[in-house]
Amino acid sequence: MQNPLAQISEVTYNAASQCFEAVVTLHIGSALVHIASAFHAPMNTSFKIISGGLTRIALRDMENGNALLSRRVARAATRYEQETPRWKTQLSGQRAA
Numbered sequence: 001m002q003n004p005l006a007q008i009s010e011v012t013y014n015a016a017s018q019c020f021e022a023v024v025t026l027h028i029g030s031a032l033v034h035i036a037s038a039f040h041a042p043m044n045t046s047f048k049i050i051s052g053g054l055t056r057i058a059l060r061d062m063e064n065g066n067a068l069l070s071r072r073v074a075r076a077a078t079r080y081e082q083e084t085p086r087w088k089t090q091l092s093g094q095r096a097a
Contacts, residue, residue, distance in 0.1 A: 005026070005027040006025065006026050006058070006059075007025040008024055008025075008054055009023040009024075009025070010022065011047075011050060013043055014038070015043075017038070018041075019040040020038070020039045020045075020054065021036070021037070021038045021039075022054050023036055024055055026058065033070070034070045035061060035062055035068065036067070036068040037054045037058040038054075039057055
């Protein structure tokens with residue numbers, strides 16, 4: 001599997017389990033996949049290492065089928081045009097059909 005584009009939500013440190021936690025969003029084709037991820041590391045670890053670890057663990061868990069995830073397929077918005085109510089056309093001085 002190619003590495004999809006990944007975005008990491010707000011990273012928090014869980015002192016009880018001594019790990020960094022975040023939701024990693026993977027852009028796979030036209031779908032967005034949100035995966036809960038936890039990376040065990042000391043609190044003074046650099047963000048580059050933390051973000052790489054969170055992303056790597058999210059990808060691994062998704063491939064193994066162990067991920068807590070949600071999927072959302074991107075769709076084009078549809079627009080519905082409604083007919084103008086008769087009373088509105090009468091207010092503007094136009095004749096109603």
